[in-house]
Amino acid sequence: MRAxxxxxxxxxxxxxxxxxxxxQLMLRAGLIKRLxxxxxxxxxxxxxxxxxxxxxxxxxxxxxxxxxxxxxxVIPAELWQETSRWEKxxxxxxxxxxxxxxxxxxxxxxxxxxxxxxxxxxRSYRQLPRHFYQIQTKFRDEIRxxxxxxxxxxxxxxxxxxFHASYADLEREYCNMHDTYSRIFSRxxxxxxxxxxxxxxxxxxxxHEFHVLxxxxxxxxxxxPDSDYAANIELxxxxxxxxxxxxSTLAMTKVATPNxxxxxxxxxxxxxxxxxxxxxxxxxxxxxGRRDFALLLVRGDxxxxxxxxxxxxxxxxxxxxSDAEVEEFLGCKPGYIGPVGVGANVRVIADRTVAVxxxxxxxxxxxxxxxxxxxxxRDIGEPSLVADIRNVVAGDPSPDGKGTLQLCRGIEVGxxxxxxxxxxxxxxxxxxxxxxxxxxxxMGCYGIGVSRIVGAAIEQNFDDRGICWPVxxxxxxxxxxxxxxxxxxxxxxxxxxxxANLAKAGVDVVLDNRDERPGVxxxxxxxxxxxxxxxxxxxxxxxxxxxYKGRRDSEATMVPAxxxxxxxxxxxxx
RNA sequence: CGGGGUGUAGCGCAGCCCGGUAGCGCGCUUGCUUUGGGAGCAAGAUGUCGAGAGUUCGAAUCCCUCCACCCCGACCA
Numbered sequence: 001m002r003a004x005x006x007x008x009x010x011x012x013x014x015x016x017x018x019x020x021x022x023x024q025l026m027l028r029a030g031l032i033k034r035l036x037x038x039x040x041x042x043x044x045x046x047x048x049x050x051x052x053x054x055x056x057x058x059x060x061x062x063x064x065x066x067x068x069x070x071x072x073x074v075i076p077a078e079l080w081q082e083t084s085r086w087e088k089x090x091x092x093x094x095x096x097x098x099x100x101x102x103x104x105x106x107x108x109x110x111x112x113x114x115x116x117x118x119x120x121x122x123r124s125y126r127q128l129p130r131h132f133y134q135i136q137t138k139f140r141d142e143i144r145x146x147x148x149x150x151x152x153x154x155x156x157x158x159x160x161x162x163f164h165a166s167y168a169d170l171e172r173e174y175c176n177m178h179d180t181y182s183r184i185f186s187r188x189x190x191x192x193x194x195x196x197x198x199x200x201x202x203x204x205x206x207x208h209e210f211h212v213l214x215x216x217x218x219x220x221x222x223x224x225p226d227s228d229y230a231a232n233i234e235l236x237x238x239x240x241x242x243x244x245x246x247x248s249t250l251a252m253t254k255v256a257t258p259n260x261x262x263x264x265x266x267x268x269x270x271x272x273x274x275x276x277x278x279x280x281x282x283x284x285x286x287x288x289g290r291r292d293f294a295l296l297l298v299r300g301d302x303x304x305x306x307x308x309x310x311x312x313x314x315x316x317x318x319x320x321x322s323d324a325e326v327e328e329f330l331g332c333k334p335g336y337i338g339p340v341g342v343g344a345n346v347r348v349i350a351d352r353t354v355a356v357x358x359x360x361x362x363x364x365x366x367x368x369x370x371x372x373x374x375x376x377x378r379d380i381g382e383p384s385l386v387a388d389i390r391n392v393v394a395g396d397p398s399p400d401g402k403g404t405l406q407l408c409r410g411i412e413v414g415x416x417x418x419x420x421x422x423x424x425x426x427x428x429x430x431x432x433x434x435x436x437x438x439x440x441x442x443m444g445c446y447g448i449g450v451s452r453i454v455g456a457a458i459e460q461n462f463d464d465r466g467i468c469w470p471v472x473x474x475x476x477x478x479x480x481x482x483x484x485x486x487x488x489x490x491x492x493x494x495x496x497x498x499x500a501n502l503a504k505a506g507v508d509v510v511l512d513n514r515d516e517r518p519g520v521x522x523x524x525x526x527x528x529x530x531x532x533x534x535x536x537x538x539x540x541x542x543x544x545x546x547x548y549k550g551r552r553d554s555e556a557t558m559v560p561a562x563x564x565x566x567x568x569x570x571x572x573x574x
Numbered sequence: 575c576g577g578g579g580u581g582u583a584g585c586g587c588a589g590c591c592c593g594g595u596a597g598c599g600c601g602c603u604u605g606c607u608u609u610g611g612g613a614g615c616a617a618g619a620u621g622u623c624g625a626g627a628g629u630u631c632g633a634a635u636c637c638c639u640c641c642a643c644c645c646c647g648a649c650c651a
Contacts, residue, residue: 012600012612013586017644027585037643092650109651143575143649157651209651320648415651447651483610519611526611537610547610 001476002499003512007044010524020216022458023148025467029528031454038145038153045528046454048475050156053453054135056187056472057158064180066131066160071113073137077103079112083426094141108140111423111445114161118441119429125165128431128441129173133160135450150411150455151218158448163441165433167420170442174206174418177446181210181414188453189470190413191460195221196231197415198307206418210448211410212456221410222392226403233407234307236392237399238352246358250373252340257370261335263300266361266370274300278354278362278374280337282321282330285314293321293329294347295339297354297362297383302390309389312349330365338363340371340380350383351390411456412449419443467529468551476510477572478502479530481522483537486515494561495536498546501565507572526551532571534564 009030018024026032031046042050058068077095080086085093086105094106107113114132122130138157145153160177164170178194185192190212197209209232211221222236223229231237260266267274277300285292292314298304310316326334329346339348339362354360355376364371376382396405421440423429430438454473461468471477480502482488482495495511502509510530512521525533535547535556546564549556550571559567 011585015585016580016587019645034643090650138651140651144645144647146644151650412651417651449651481610487609517609517611517613519609519613521612522610523612535610539610 001510003510003514006510008514008524008528009043009045010527018148020147020150020459021462022150022216022455025458025462025527025529026148026455029467032149034148038142038151040149040152040154042451045475049454049469049473050451052473052475053188053450054156054158057184057448057450058135060180060184060187061133061158061160064131064176066133066162068134069117069132070134070136071107071110071117073107073139074104075107075110075113077105079116079427080105083112083423085112092141092143094139106139108138109447110134110136110159111161111419111443112427115423115427115429115443118161118163118424119427122163122431122441125431125433125439128163128165129169131160131162131173131444133158133446147216148455149451152451155449156451158450160446162444162446163424163429164443165431165439165441167442170418170420170444174416174444177416177444178208181416181446181448184448185210185212185413188457188472189461190453190457192413193221193223193230193410195223195410196235198232198234208416209410209412210414210416212413212453212460213408213410214456214459215409216459217409217411219410219412220391221408222396222405223408224398224400224403224405227398227400229398229400229402229405231399233391234305236405238388238390238392239397239399240352240388241356242397243356245356245376248358248373248375248378250359250375252371252373252375252379254364254366254369254371256368257336258368260370267300270361270370270372272361272372276300276357276360278338278357278360280339280363282326282334282337283309283315283318284321284325285316285318291325292347293325293345294318294349295337295342296389297339297348297350298390299351299353299357300361302351302353302393305389305391308387309349312385312387312389314347315349332363332365333367336363336367336369337365338371338374339383340374341365347385348380348383349385349387349389352386352388353390355383355386411452411459413453413456414446414448416446417444419445461529463552465523466527469529469531471531471572471574474508474531475528476530477508478510478532478534478568479525480509480511481518481525481533481535482511482513483518483535483539484515485513488538490541491536491538494541494546498534498536498564502568505565505569507568532568534568 011028014024014028018027030043032040034040096104135158139154142153162173192212194208194210197207220233222231222233257266260269263277263279267277279298279300281296281304283294330337358375359373361372394407398405424441424443429441433439458467480495482491485492499511531551533549540547544561545558547556548559
C-alpha cells in the first residue's frame with residue numbers, strides 16, 4: 001500500500017468530547033469519525049484494524065468447529081414476541097415500523113432469529129450439535145453511550161449460538177468456547193482474564209465474561225491472587241464472617257446526630273469506627289397490586305449489591321422506596337432510618353456481615369437521632385432474612401477459601417452463556433432424539449465485542465506519542481518512511497524495492513510516499529501505532545543499511561540491506 | 575429520566591458578564607526558501623456564531639422555546 005493512495009487523517013488535537021485515551025487516540029489517528037451519539041464511521045485506517053480483529057476471531061471460530069452465517073439486522077417483532085422479550089427488553093431495543101405498520105426491531109442480539117433457523121432446519125439428533133456464528137453490526141439504544149467505540153450504540157459483534165442434544169454436550173461446547181476465547185484474546189495480544197459473571201437479561205445458567213484489564217474499564221472484577229478465582233463484582237460472593245456474633249455489652253442509647261445522614265458522618269461525629277455502623281436501604285417490591293416494603297442492612301462501609309438483592313425471594317424485582325414511602329412505613333425521613341422498632345409490615349433483611357455485628361449504630365427512625373449499642377435478639381428480633389447482599393471489598397476472603405480478594409477493573413470484551421432451554425422452549429425448538437421422541441434443544445450463546453476490542457486494546461497499549469498496536473491488529477505491520485522520496489533517486493528506488501519485496505513476501509506494508517517532512521511522517525505513524533518502522537535515507541544507503549525502529553523501542557538499529565527482509569519477517573511473525 | 579456543563583472556521587479555543595455586525599492557534603490554498611522529529615517568510619480562502627422566536631435603532635452577547643453533544647447519577651449485553 002502506498003500512503004498517497006490511502007487515506008490518512010490525523011489530528012494534532014483531540015476533539016474535546018473524547019474522555020478516555022483510546023477514544024482520543026482513535027479520533028486523532030483518524031480511525032473513526034463520530035456521526036451521532038454512540039454511532040461512528042470506521043475510516044480506512046480504523047477499518048483495517050477492525051478487519052484484523054475479525055480475521056482472528058473468524059479463524060479461531062472456524063477451527064473450533066463453528067460455522068459462519070449472516071442474519072438480518074432488522075427482525076420482525078413476532079419472533080421477539082414469542083420469547084416475550086418484545087415486552088421485557090425495554091427502551092434499549094430499537095423498534096420501528098415498516099410501511100405496512102408492521103413492527104420490527106433492529107437486532108441487539110440474535111437468539112430469536114437463530115433459534116428460528118434451528119427449529120426449521122434441525123430435525124434429528126444426528127444433525128446436532130451445531131454452532132452458528134456471525135460477525136454483524138448490532139444496535140442497542142444505550143441510555144448513555146460513551147467512550148467512543150467502547151460503549152457505542154451501533155457496534156460490531158461476533159455472536160455465536162450452539163445447539164445440543166444434551167446438557168453434557170452443551171457443557172463440552174462451553175468449555176470449547178472458553179478455550180477458543182482465550183486463544184483469540186491471546187493471539188490479539190491482550191492482557192485479559194476470564195471471570196464468573198451474572199447472566200443478566202439474556203438469561204440462562206452458567207456464564208463467564210472475558211475482560212481486558214484496564215483502569216478505565218467499566219466493570220469491577222474481584223480476583224484471588226493465590227488461586228484461579230475471579231468474578232465480576234456483580235456476582236462475587238461475600239462469604240459469611242467466620243466469627244460468631246460478639247456479646248452485647250452496651251446498652252441501647254438514643255443519641256442526637258443532627259444533620260448526620262451518612263454513616264461516615266455519623267461515625268466521625270460519635271467517635272466510632274464506620275465498621276460499627278449499619279446502613280439501612282429502603283426498597284419496595286410491587287406485585288399483584290401489593291406493595292411490600294423492606295429494609296436492606298449493610299455495614300456502613302459496605303455498599304449494596306443490587307443484583308444480589310434482586311435475586312432474593314420476595315424482592316424480584318425491587319426498586320428504591322421514595323422518600324414519601326419511607327415516611328409512610330417508618331414515620332421518618334431517609335438518613336435516620338433503621339431496623340429498631342419497625343412495624344410487622346417491614347421486612348428486615350440483613351447482610352451476612354451485619355447479622356454478626358453487636359453493639360452497632362443505626363438510625364433511630366426519628367429525624368436527627370441514631371441509636372448506639374444496638375444488639376440483635378435483645379433490642380430487635382433476628383432479621384427476617386440473612387443473605388449476601390453487599391459488594392465484596394479488597395481484603396475479603398476468597399470464596400474458594402484460598403486467600404483474600406483483590407479488585408481491579410476490566411473492559412468486557414467477551415461473554416459466554418449456557419442458555420439451556422430458555423429460548424428453545426419458548427420457541428418450540430425441538431429435535432427427534434435417538435428414541436424418536438421430540439426433545440427441546442440445549443443452547444449456548446457466545447459473544448465477542450469486535451469493535452470494543454479495538455478500543456480496549458488501545459487502553460492497554462499506548463504511550464505519549466500514540467497507539468502501540470499488538471502486531472495482530474495493527475493496520476499495517478511495517479511502515480517504510482523515506483527521507484526525500486521526491487528528491488533522491490537512490491532513496492526512492494530503495495524504498496520502492498523494499499516495499500515491493502515486503503508486499504511480495506506477504507507482509508502488510510505501507511510506503512509513506514507523501515513526501516512530507518520527516519517529523520510529520522514520524523509523528524503520524526507513531527500516532528497510528530504501526531509496530532515496525534524502516535527509515536530509508538541517503539545517510540544509511542551510503543553504508544548499505546536501513547534504519548529499523550520498533551514502535552516501543554527507544555533506539556533505532558541499523559540493518560544491512562541484504563538482511564532487512566528476513567529481519568522484518570522475523571519480527572512481524574514474532 | 576434527574577443534576578451539571580458546552581455549542582463561535584475542519585480541530586482546539588477567545589469574545590458573551592458590560593449589545594455596535596467576529597478573532598487567535600493548528601490545519602487548508604498559492605509562491606519562495608527549507609528538508610532526519612509536527613519548518614520559515616509572504617500572500618490568501620473558509621463562519622446560517624446549534625435552531626427558532628423575542629427585546630432593541632442594532633444581538634454571538636440580553637430573554638424565551640427547542641435541538642445536539644459532554645460529564646455525574648439512575649439504568650444496562
